[in-house]
Every structure is written in C-alpha cells, then in structure tokens.
Amino acid sequence: MHIAFYGSSLVSAYWNGAATYYRGLIRQLALRGYDVTFYEPDAFDRQxxxxxxxxxxxxxxVYPADAQNLAAVVRKARDADIVVKASGVGVYDDELLDGVMAxxxxxxxxxxxxxxxxxTLSELAALPDHPxxxxxxxxxxxLTYGGGDPVVDAYRRFGAQRCIPIYNALDPDTHFPVAPDPRxxxxxxxxxxxxxxxxxRTKAFFLQAAQMMPERRFLLGGSGWQPSELPGNVRLIGHVPTTDxxxxxxxxxxxxxxxxxSMAQNGFSPATRVFEAAGAGACLITDYWEGIDLFLEPDREILVAHDGAEVARHLTELTPERAHAIGERARxxxxxxxxxxxxxxxxDAIFRERKPEQETFPTPDRDLRKANA
Known part of the structure; x- marks a missing residue:
C-alpha cells in the first residue's frame, strides 16, 4: 500500500516540532509493509x-515552494492508495488540501x-470559509497528534466522519540513555x-522559577530567545539538533x-518532548494538563507543576537519586x-478497517525489521 504524505518536513526538525512524530510513525509503518513518499516544501530554511x-x-x-512545483506534487496524489495531508505544512496549506484530495x-x-x-479547531470556529x-x-x-475526547467531539461537530487521536510516542532506537555531556x-x-x-507559559513556568532560585543553573534551548531578556542564571544555547x-x-x-x-487548555496532548525525555531516562517536570496520568503517573514517573513556584519547589526537593528513580520508572x-x-x-488497524477489500496487508518480517534498525 502506497501512502502519499504531504507534511512540513521529515528530514529537518528546524522550527518543525512534528519531525520526530513523523519519523517514528512512518518508519514503523514502513516496517509493517507500507510504501511511503513524503512530500515537503523547501521553506523556512529547513533544508x-x-x-x-x-x-x-x-x-x-523536496519541492520548491512555488505554485508550479506545488501543482506537480499535487498530481502525485493520484498514484497513492492512501493520501495524507498534514496540518502546518507552512506554505500553500489550503491549496495542498484542496489539490491532493481532488x-x-x-x-x-x-x-x-x-x-x-x-x-486548527480554533481556526475552524473563527473562519466559516476555512477550506x-x-x-x-x-x-x-x-487523525490527530492528540487531544482526546474534546478534539474528537469538536471535529465530529464540524462534519468529520471519523476522528481518532494518534498520540506522540517514543522511538527507542532514537531516544535512549547516553552519557552526560558537560555542554x-x-x-x-x-x-x-x-x-x-x-x-x-515559558515565562510563568521556567523563567519565574529561575528568578526564584538565583543560586541554581538553568539551561534554555531553542530558537527565537534573546539573552538580554533572561535572568542571569539562565544560559541560552539556541537551536539544539536532534542528535544532541x-x-x-x-x-x-x-x-x-x-x-x-492551546494544548494545555485542551488537555490530552503530550508533546514529543515528554516521550523523548522519558526514553532517555530523564527526570521530567511538566506543566499541568488534563490527561497526564494516561501516559505517566504523577509523583512517581513524572512531576507536575501548576506554576513556576511549584517548579521551584520540585527542584528544591529533588535529589540526584530521586531524579534518577523517576526517570527510570518513566522510561x-x-x-x-x-x-x-x-x-x-x-x-494499521484503522487503515485495514477502512479498506475492507484489502483482506491482508503486508506484515513485518524479521529481515525488514533488521535492515531498518
């Protein structure tokens, strides 16, 4: 079964938090016998x-982000057994949706x-003419990155035949314990x-905790932050590649x-970082959102905070031994x-159900799994 998948990027996680989600799912679908072509625009300096x-x-x-090349990749949808348009491609999203489905x-x-x-649901509520x-x-x-019943119910109200959350997860071949790095x-x-x-929310949970604990060391990774706006005990390191x-x-x-x-307000939306950190055996503190206990048990496998003061309290009470134990249980x-x-x-089960004429789909075999390990 051939899948034409139109998304932001598979090969670059730069300003693209969905990359590890795409990689984990598509790799495992390939191991189950699916043939996937991922179409991504050359945009936002990701390449x-x-x-x-x-x-x-x-x-x-990878296609140039212009109308002519868009038309060429849209036509490729007719070769696929399953056509997937992801949200947040970033360029020509509306045209892609209309084009590949047509x-x-x-x-x-x-x-x-x-x-x-x-x-997306907020946009649908605000824009009656949304494509x-x-x-x-x-x-x-x-299919959604998460969201639980609130997202399912909302999509059904907007006319979706079926809505199913496919939550973030861990690829244990990518995220695992390694030796500490002084950097x-x-x-x-x-x-x-x-x-x-x-x-x-970053200011409320992270920077407030740093201000309350000037004797402790805080590290901020990611793009867009300015050193002049940070407390003196926060070290900024910029973009962190997935290899690190x-x-x-x-x-x-x-x-x-x-x-x-938006995800905190909705709940049931664990970020990729939750699973990546847990897979590495890290001790994780998270802001509160409904549904946490579906994935990790608070106070035993993860620490939950409602504000920066509670983050600071967790950090004060945390010993290296307890942090290690929490991280191992989470992993x-x-x-x-x-x-x-x-x-x-x-x-795979969802696709099987919707394609009843396909009595059997390819299933994983040991040689293919070994080849892609």
Missing amino acids: AHRDMEPPDWAEVV AARPDALKVFWDVDAPA LHRALPDLDMV FAADLSFLGNRLPDREA HNAFNVTPLAVLNICRA ERILASHTYADRAQQV
Whole structure:
C-alpha cells in the first residue's frame, strides 16, 4: 500500500516540532509493509538545517515552494492508495488540501492528519470559509497528534466522519540513555522554540522559577530567545539538533516540559518532548494538563507543576537519586505502552478497517525489521 504524505518536513526538525512524530510513525509503518513518499516544501530554511538524510524507509521529495512545483506534487496524489495531508505544512496549506484530495483516486483513503488540533479547531470556529470546512465531509478520517475526547467531539461537530487521536510516542532506537555531556550541565533545562502561544507559559513556568532560585543553573534551548531578556542564571544555547537531544535530556538534574497554551487548555496532548525525555531516562517536570496520568503517573514517573513556584519547589526537593528513580520508572512505562510501534499498529488497524477489500496487508518480517534498525 502506497501512502502519499504531504507534511512540513521529515528530514529537518528546524522550527518543525512534528519531525520526530513523523519519523517514528512512518518508519514503523514502513516496517509493517507500507510504501511511503513524503512530500515537503523547501521553506523556512529547513533544508539548510537538516538533521538527517533521506532514510531508506521512506522516499522524500523536496519541492520548491512555488505554485508550479506545488501543482506537480499535487498530481502525485493520484498514484497513492492512501493520501495524507498534514496540518502546518507552512506554505500553500489550503491549496495542498484542496489539490491532493481532488487528485486522489476515488478508491483511495483520504486523511487529514492534524498535528496541532486545538489551533486548527480554533481556526475552524473563527473562519466559516476555512477550506477544511468544505473538505471534512469528503475525507475518510481525521487523525490527530492528540487531544482526546474534546478534539474528537469538536471535529465530529464540524462534519468529520471519523476522528481518532494518534498520540506522540517514543522511538527507542532514537531516544535512549547516553552519557552526560558537560555542554548541557544544569539543574533544570527546557527545550522549545519561542512561539506566541508558548512564550507566556515559558515565562510563568521556567523563567519565574529561575528568578526564584538565583543560586541554581538553568539551561534554555531553542530558537527565537534573546539573552538580554533572561535572568542571569539562565544560559541560552539556541537551536539544539536532534542528535544532541539525548544528552540534553540526561545531563541536567531535571528537564521541564511546557505545553503550548492551546494544548494545555485542551488537555490530552503530550508533546514529543515528554516521550523523548522519558526514553532517555530523564527526570521530567511538566506543566499541568488534563490527561497526564494516561501516559505517566504523577509523583512517581513524572512531576507536575501548576506554576513556576511549584517548579521551584520540585527542584528544591529533588535529589540526584530521586531524579534518577523517576526517570527510570518513566522510561519503563513508556517502553511498555507508548512506542511508535504501538502507534503504527493502531494506524494499521484503522487503515485495514477502512479498506475492507484489502483482506491482508503486508506484515513485518524479521529481515525488514533488521535492515531498518
């Protein structure tokens, strides 16, 4: 079964937090026998900041972000058994949605994969003429990065035939414990690009805690932050490539997760960072959001804070021994229940159900799994 997947980028995580989500899922779908072509625009300087070369488990087509080349890649949708348009491609999103779904064969599965459902749903509520309103009734399904029942119910109200959350997860071949790296030494670290709906929460949870604990060391990774705006005990290191994420996560005493405002308000939306940090065995502190306990147990596998003062309290009470124990329990839980192999099995079952004429799909075999390890 051939999947034409139109997304932001598979080969670059630069200003593209969905990259590891795409990689984990698509690699595991390839292991289950799917043939995936990922179409991504050459935009936002992502190709200049690639953190991986095109893999052997997916074909990657990078196209110039102009109308002529857009039309060429849209036509490729007619060759696919499953056509996926992801949210947040960043250029020509509306034209891509209309174009690839119109180009898809009548027997193809048509999927909108939303990697920022709360934001998309806010747009749908505010914009009656949003192209997705027109597309939803004709799509076979909406798959989402998360969101739980609130997102499912909202999409159904807007006319989606079916909406299913496919949560973030761990790729244990990518995120795992490594030796500490002095470059990332700190008491508390946070990794996140500066975005409008994250900035206020970063100040409330991370920078407030730093101001309350001037004797402790804080480390901030990500693009868009300015050193002059940070407390003196916060060290800014800029963009952190995915090759350094494991060391970034395991070196400090604890790592902080801060959800974007829309995802925190909606709940049931664990970020990729949660699973990546847990996979490395990091002690994770997260801002509160509904549904945390579906993934990790508070106070045992993860620490939960409602504001910067509570972050500071957790840090004050945290010893290296307790931090290590929390990180190890989190890693065991995630490996047992929340890997991309689990998510791909779920997606495979959904596709099987919607393609009843396909009595059997390819299944993993040992040689293919070994070749892609």
